[in-house]
Amino acid sequence: MSKTVSYQKGRIHDVVTRPLTKFLDERGWLSELFRSDELDPALMPTMAYVSMTQPGVARGPHEHVDQTDYFCFIGPANFKVYLWDARKDSPTYGVKQIFFAGVDAPTMLIVPPGVVHAYKNVSHENGIVFNGPNRLYAGPGKREKVDEIRHEDEADSPFQLE
Ligand SMILES: Cc1cn([C@H]2C[C@H](O)[C@@H](COP(=O)(O)OP(=O)(O)O[C@H]3O[C@H](C)C(=O)[C@H](O)[C@H]3O)O2)c(=O)[nH]c1=O
Numbered sequence: 001m002s003k004t005v006s007y008q009k010g011r012i013h014d015v016v017t018r019p020l021t022k023f024l025d026e027r028g029w030l031s032e033l034f035r036s037d038e039l040d041p042a043l044m045p046t047m048a049y050v051s052m053t054q055p056g057v058a059r060g061p062h063e064h065v066d067q068t069d070y071f072c073f074i075g076p077a078n079f080k081v082y083l084w085d086a087r088k089d090s091p092t093y094g095v096k097q098i099f100f101a102g103v104d105a106p107t108m109l110i111v112p113p114g115v116v117h118a119y120k121n122v123s124h125e126n127g128i129v130f131n132g133p134n135r136l137y138a139g140p141g142k143r144e145k146v147d148e149i150r151h152e153d154e155a156d157s158p159f160q161l162e
Contacts, residue, residue: 009098018108058161077128
């Protein structure tokens with residue numbers, strides 16, 4: 001079971017991170033979040049949402065069974081992002097990847113199913129995160145079970161936000 005794994009730092013197979021370019025001008029900035037001509041069709045968002053996270057607060061750790069997440073950290077806060085590869089058939093099973101993303105490092109992040117993920121606002125202001133998952137939350141018409149395994153309330157979980 002993943003609960004007995006001692007996670008070691010590294011880069012996780014199939015996790016994609018890419019700097020987001022901000023096009024600056026006199027009015028402010030604009031940044032593309034995703035394009036159908038650049039993204040694997042299987043990962044194309046089926047919906048989009050934004051969340052706001054308050055300073056010092058974390059979301060996750062969570063994982064999905066079928067869904068791939070497509071996060072964009074654009075600011076105005078910075079986040080510490082945590083990933084753990086809990087896929088037993090992955091070449092990087094047992095690896096954890098930690099990095100910072102947000103206003104000082106605008107970043108796109110693709111998280112495949114089975115990769116446990118969490119992020120914490122490490123700034124002193126509210127932070128916005130975009131997500132364009134490739135599955136509908138709770139399915140069409142919100143009639144299905146939510147594809148989400150939540151680990152935040154497990155006392156003995158290996159998925160700790162250090
Ligand atoms: C994701 C989602 C949520 N909701 C509703 C359900 C709740 O009433 C409320 C908050 O959702 P939840 O408690 O699932 O949010 P978090 O636990 O903070 O999860 C978030 O942070 C972690 C790290 C993630 O990976 C999730 O994808 C992301 O949503 O929004 C919707 O109505 N539609 C949606 O698509």
